[in-house]
Amino acid sequence: MNSITKHSGAGRFVLDYFAYLTLFVAVIFFSAVNIDYLSLGNLREILMRASITTPIALGIMLTLGLRGIDMSPGTTVGLTGIVMALMIQAKYGLGTAILAGCLVGLAVGVLNAVLVARFNLEPLIATLSMMFIGSSIERALTRGGLPIYLYGEKVGLGKIFRTDILSIPLLIWFLAVLAFLFYLVLDKTAYGRKFYASGASLRGSVNAGISIRTYIAAAYILSGLTASLAGVLVASQVRSGQPLVGQSFLWDSIGAAFISRFLSRRDRPNALGTAFGAILFASIHVGLTLVGVQFYLRNFFLGLIILIILLAASLRSR
Numbered sequence: 001m002n003s004i005t006k007h008s009g010a011g012r013f014v015l016d017y018f019a020y021l022t023l024f025v026a027v028i029f030f031s032a033v034n035i036d037y038l039s040l041g042n043l044r045e046i047l048m049r050a051s052i053t054t055p056i057a058l059g060i061m062l063t064l065g066l067r068g069i070d071m072s073p074g075t076t077v078g079l080t081g082i083v084m085a086l087m088i089q090a091k092y093g094l095g096t097a098i099l100a101g102c103l104v105g106l107a108v109g110v111l112n113a114v115l116v117a118r119f120n121l122e123p124l125i126a127t128l129s130m131m132f133i134g135s136s137i138e139r140a141l142t143r144g145g146l147p148i149y150l151y152g153e154k155v156g157l158g159k160i161f162r163t164d165i166l167s168i169p170l171l172i173w174f175l176a177v178l179a180f181l182f183y184l185v186l187d188k189t190a191y192g193r194k195f196y197a198s199g200a201s202l203r204g205s206v207n208a209g210i211s212i213r214t215y216i217a218a219a220y221i222l223s224g225l226t227a228s229l230a231g232v233l234v235a236s237q238v239r240s241g242q243p244l245v246g247q248s249f250l251w252d253s254i255g256a257a258f259i260s261r262f263l264s265r266r267d268r269p270n271a272l273g274t275a276f277g278a279i280l281f282a283s284i285h286v287g288l289t290l291v292g293v294q295f296y297l298r299n300f301f302l303g304l305i306i307l308i309i310l311l312a313a314s315l316r317s318r
Helices: 009-016 018-033 040-065 073-089 094-118 123-141 157-162 170-188 190-200 202-207 212-238 247-262 271-290 295-317
Strands: none
Touching: 009 018, 009 295, 018 247, 018 271, 018 295, 040 073, 040 170, 040 190, 040 212, 040 247, 040 271, 073 094, 073 123, 073 212, 073 247, 094 123, 094 212, 157 170, 157 212, 170 190, 170 212, 170 271, 190 202, 190 212, 202 212, 247 271, 247 295, 271 295
16 A cells, blocks of 8 residues: 555645645646736636636535535526526616526525425436526527627626725625635534534434424525526626526536535535635636637546546545
């Protein structure tokens, strides 16, 4: 048995900090290829992308914590933007449009909660079904997939993405506050302790009187709501309702949520690890774009990185 498998010396260090080392190596590599990678403008772009990925990833992280998975947030992101665009075109105010978009996320979350928590359907199959249904609805609402542009509308939608507070983009504040709130709830409250207990042992939690179905339902409802928040941010960025736009953030979000478990000493998904994972994937995504990697190859590299990190996690657990 080699030194890595024994968790000793340099091997143990590499396995324990593999995700952080991945980010460090990525930054060094992209900086060497293109000096602009570490420019303030590019770092801002990385955090802005992570600000959209993070709420999606946090919702998925909740479902992973209860031994499930939510595959529908990408569709929710797209549907949220489309509904907002349609509301704005119909001359409703920005606040009403955002509320309507968030109601879309709530509806998707409730449907997933009913399918998984009430009818005990396999989470992967149930949420994949919702993803396919939602994708069809996205196309139906946009005449086969045509974007709903809002460049001529004067409702302030684009200001959400472009507003700064104390010279820091609003989205970055949003990332920090949301991740910290999830951290406080999950790590510092009785709800969080029961949530993690439910994920660690379903049978033991039932015997302890914890309502497992309630926690499962809450996880999927919150996943739908956080995805709709990301949908609002995406719609503000592109100033339009873009069908299927959420799929480009889904895989980064799933990767970030999975990686958070690897970053936990207790081997469980967590909020701060999820936020770090979102920043990691945003850093790599922006770096690949900056050095000229074709868009159809980016997912190959991102998928390879996820696989390597998960393999490292498997070695560490032996």
